[in-house]
Amino acid sequence: MKGFWILPAAMVVLSATAWSQHANSAIDYSEQTKLRAQGTEALERERARAKVELCEKAFPGGNAAIGECLTAEGKITESNYLAYARAIRGMLLLGEAPSAKKLPFDVGEELWHQYREQSCKSMSTQWERSQAAVAYSDCRMKLTWNHMIELADLYRDLWH
Numbered sequence: 001m002k003g004f005w006i007l008p009a010a011m012v013v014l015s016a017t018a019w020s021q022h023a024n025s026a027i028d029y030s031e032q033t034k035l036r037a038q039g040t041e042a043l044e045r046e047r048a049r050a051k052v053e054l055c056e057k058a059f060p061g062g063n064a065a066i067g068e069c070l071t072a073e074g075k076i077t078e079s080n081y082l083a084y085a086r087a088i089r090g091m092l093l094l095g096e097a098p099s100a101k102k103l104p105f106d107v108g109e110e111l112w113h114q115y116r117e118q119s120c121k122s123m124s125t126q127w128e129r130s131q132a133a134v135a136y137s138d139c140r141m142k143l144t145w146n147h148m149i150e151l152a153d154l155y156r157d158l159w160h
Helices: 002-050 056-092 104-124 129-154
Strands: none
Touching: 002 056, 002 129, 056 104, 056 129, 104 129
16 A cells, blocks of 8 residues: 555646746747847847948048947947857747856857957057047958858847
8 A cells, every 4th residue: 555655646746847847938939039039139130230331421520430430330230249148048048047157159159259350469460540440440340240141140049
């Protein structure tokens, strides 16, 4: 008779486990939908911005005005890039317990940041002072746009 209670107890535990997994999948789907929307919005904002001359009105002000404009626009681009990268990272973590562990994605993005910084510093040395600042800001924005397109291609299956 002692063994009789083990089976019902096991069924209760298994049922509770199955129910909690089902509840988590609903939460994951909701989170996935939210992350997809955030990522798509950030990517589309930058795709649209990449098609226009963002600092055209600053041209009459010379390099200083263009540099200020590119710096301000670069901050917007960086914000959209971070939103997009966070969405990708969030989707890579769906279904896993939250943790502070570093993903291969994180390592890749850290290395990409180093690449962007070094490439733009190197490229801007061909210009003189005020032109170098403009070239550097322009380089950062263009490399970020290109990287977002690369990420969209690499992680396109997360959006299906």
